[in-house]
Amino acid sequence: MLAQQRQQAILRRVRRHGAARVAELVRDLGVSDMTIRRDLEVLAERGLVEKVHGGATAVGSGSTEEPGFAAKSVRQQAEKEAIARRAAELVGPGTAVALSAGTTTWTLAHHLVDVPELTVITNSPRVADVFHHAGRPDQTIVLTGGVRTPSDALVGPVAVGAVRTLNVDTLMLGVHGMSARAGFSTPNLLEAETDRELIAAAQRLVVLADHTKWGTVGFSTIARLEEADVLISDTGLPEEAREALAERDCSLILADPAESGGTERESEVAGG
CATH class of the missing domain: 1.10.10.10 (Winged helix-like DNA-binding domain superfamily/Winged helix DNA-binding domain)
Incomplete structure (x- = not known):
């Protein structure tokens, strides 16, 4: 050839x-x-x-461009691993935690399988698979149903209806973009609606977003920056973003990718 x-x-x-x-x-x-x-x-x-x-x-470009799971899985792997490790520290035994769809929350799921007696709610088949394959009898996985997006989120009226009946201690939310003007956003209208319902069901909102998400604006806003109780990003987050978050009283945790070990999960991504 x-x-x-x-x-x-x-x-x-x-x-x-x-x-x-x-x-x-x-x-x-x-x-x-x-x-x-x-x-x-x-x-x-x-x-x-x-x-x-x-x-x-x-x-790709534009507010409606929506990369698939495979495309996102090869981006900022060390940053996502570092963010996931820090996020796992915020989840205690015996609690109910919701994980939205996305490659960062999928990375986090691998760290949560060692936390005992968790109830996990997710609209991501990939996240649910992580807990299913771990074979833990004391973990309950509630997978909401609906339309499947390119990022492997289950969204739509069925998912929204299921979420409205639930109450969780913490929501770990992955986002497509974040900015001072648009807040946390996604290219997908239905995914934004489902994420907003997850926020309403949670006592605490923790957003997981690496530094490349700053300045990216999706078509639909999920939440304002000040609605997040905690944002976990990485040390590459620009000073402009840090100042904007400080002005809005959003607690910021910066994970160091150099300490993450650069873990890759290529076979699992390829297999799903």
Whole structure:
């Protein structure tokens, strides 16, 4: 296969799935790791893909652009791992915790399987699978039903109706973007509605968002910055964001990606 043909094959995969991993491309195209990385560099220089750690994602823009789970899973892995570790420290035994859909909350779920006697409510099949595969009899997983979004959130009237009957101690909320003007936001109207119901059901709102989310504005606002009791981000969060959060009395926790160990969960992402 010529380089141009190979690059077209890579581009088709990225556009179809939202992302592609170097390891998968090496296996499927039968070339070296270095060759694939050179191909990705060429595509990135032409503005056709965005290079990330371990692969590439599709180039998107606009408030309604909604990356899929696979695309988001290869972005800011160390930051998400560090954020998840800090978030797990806020969850105590014997409590009810809600986890929204997203790759950061999915990472958090892996850290919560060791917390005893949790009741977990989630609208994410991937998050529910983490607890299911852990095989813990003292954990209850309540999976709300509805329409499935590109980010693997179950949303819509069925999900909203289920959430309205529940009360939880803490909601761990992943978001698409955050800004001083738009607050916490998502590209998906139905997901915003379901997330707002989760907020209403929770005594405490903890938002999980890495530094790249600052300045990103989704089509629909989920909540204002001041509605979050705690925001957990990483040390890359710009000073502008820190000042905006301080003005709104939002408690800020900054996790250090250098201490996360850079854990990757490639096989689980690929398998789901």
